[in-house]
Amino acid sequence: MQITIFNTPILTPCLRLVARLLLKLHGWRVVADERALKLKKYVLLAAPHTSNWDGYFFILAALKLKVNPQWMGKDKLFKFPLGGTMRWFGGIAVDRSKANNLVEATVNQYKSREELVIAVPPEGTRGKTERWKTGFYHIARGAAVPVVCGFVDFAKKEAGLGPVMEMGENLAKELARFGSFYAGKVGKYPDDYTAPV
Template identity: 90%
Template sequence: MQITIFNTPILTPCLRLVARLLLKLHGWKVVADERALKLKKYVLLAAPHTSNWDGYFFILAALKLKVNPQWMGKDKLFKFPLGATMRWFGGIAVDRSKANNLVEATVNQYRERDALVIAVPPEGTRGKTERWKTGFYHIARGAAVPVVCGFIDFAKKEAGMGAVMEMGDNLAQELARLGAFYATKTGKYPNDYTAPV
């Protein structure tokens, strides 16, 4: 098991207390669908993603919920001197020369593990884009795991994990379902949010 900020012995329990305190000081609430908290494998969407503050509140929420999210990145990101730090923040190095693409490599990670939560910001960037990247959908389908709607809502000062969705074979329909969920969530910079459809 990879040691991360979310499961480091002795340190993580202290960080959870700090996270609770910071959330209280910011006036933020963390909420979660009980079904999501019972899952061992799923793709965790991280949206809306319009600011660097999203990552800050995402980490605080994950600590409070005792979730251990990870993310996939090119192995070049994990070289000295930042490699250990990237791994500690949940990064998993992927050698893309050994897999056709990041989706396939991620699916393989799910197949090899008993528990895995991969966080994916489907917008791909903090700025406005044309559409969501759909890698998360193909990962969920390929690994036969559900998608959990992780969210940051600056209007309500809420962060957490919402609906649990099994991805069907119609991408357009699934994006519409996700769009309906995220339509009620507001990023820090609403004009930079890209809806799934």
């Protein structure tokens, strides 16, 4: 198991206390679907993803909720001198220059582990795009794991885990469900948010 900010012995309990304090100072509340807290394996959506501030509050919420998410990033982020730090924050390096099947590789990771939560920002970038990337859907279907709607909402000053969704065969229908949930969630820069459909 990769040691991260979310599971480092001795240090992580201290960081959870700091996260609680920071959330209180910022005036933010953390909420979670009880079913999500009991799951050991799922794909965790991280949306809206409009700035690094969204990630900051997402990390604080994960610490408070005792969730251990990992995420995938460009391999360039994992080179010296920041590579160790990125891995400690849960990062998994991905070489995007090679024609490898990221979905299949991720599905295999889920199948080989007892516990795994991979956070995926479905917008793919902090800027406005045309539509969500759907790799998370194919990963969840291939690994037979649910999707949990992780979120930040600057309008309400809330972050946390929303509903647990099992993925059906109709992608358009699933994206519409996500659209309904995230419609009221506001990132740091609302104009940069990309809706699922």
